[in-house]
Amino acid sequence: MSESRGPEAAEGSTRRLPVVEPGPEQPGPPAAEKHVPDVPEIGTAHRFWSARRVPAGIVAVLVLLLAGAFLYDVVAVRTGRDALGWRRDLARQLAERPLDDTWVLVGAGVAAALGLWLLLLALTPGLRRVLPMRRTHPDVRAGLHRDAAATVLRDRAMEVAGVQSARVRMRRRKARVRALSHFRELDDVRADLDGVLDDAVRGLGLARPPAVSLRVARPGRKG
Structure with a gap:
């Protein structure tokens, strides 16, 4: 008993597959360009004030x-006891020493220096390592840490061909690269x-973009 096969199954025959002719090239989607949206700034971005917890605690x-x-x-004296020795010595020293005495001048200088330091802490914002960002919403304030900004600039610089x-x-006003x-x-590397770096600095969104050195x-x- 013999089994019949179609001509397409015969030995040595090949099946031709349909060939799709290439059509005209269709334009692909445009390449995404790096563009920093120009968001209008609302109000003035001021520096962040530090809580000064450590100096205030001390x-x-x-x-x-x-x-x-x-x-x-004072309570001990009011109850009939003698004043402590250190307070009596302090009162006597303040009463007997002249104003031009060395120790009096040293103590006054130390007190003045401490007072100026406290005034400086009270009148300056602090948090120098946080850079204020542009305000794009009236109820939102944002800041960027210096180390994070430096990391962004370094990563962008490493993308340039030839940079090892x-x-x-x-810093607050300058970025040294x-x-x-x-x-x-x-x-060529410097031009690139x-x-x-100019694009990277603008992309940080800082209220006062630092100059790049x-x-x-x-x-x-x-x-």
Whole structure:
């Protein structure tokens, strides 16, 4: 008994697959461009004020101890006991020493320095490591830490071809960038870094964008 097969199953035959002719190239979606949206600023972004918890705690403890010691001595005197020796010595020293005495001048200088330090802490905002960002909403305030801003600038600098390493030191008004380039021309690398860092600084959204100070050098040489 023989089994019949169709011509397409015969030995040596091949099945031709349909060929799809390439059509005209369709334009793909446009490449995404890095663009920082221009959001209008609302109000003025001021620096963040520090709570000054450590200095306030130290001053509070010292004042509490001094006031407690004086209060205890006053209560002891009112109950018929003698005043403590240190308070009597202090009163005698203040009564007998002239104003131009060395120790009196030293004590006055220390007290004045402490008073100026407390006034400086009370009148300055502090939190110098937090950079205020632009206000785009009246009820929202945002800040960016200096280390985070420096990390962003360093990462963007490392994306430039030819940059071997980069170091960024961020300040309130200036960002110092030091880069090492190992195979491209320094002028070309510097030109690319200028554009990239300017875009990166604008992308941070800071209220007062820092000026960028850039230096490019070869490895093993000082910038």
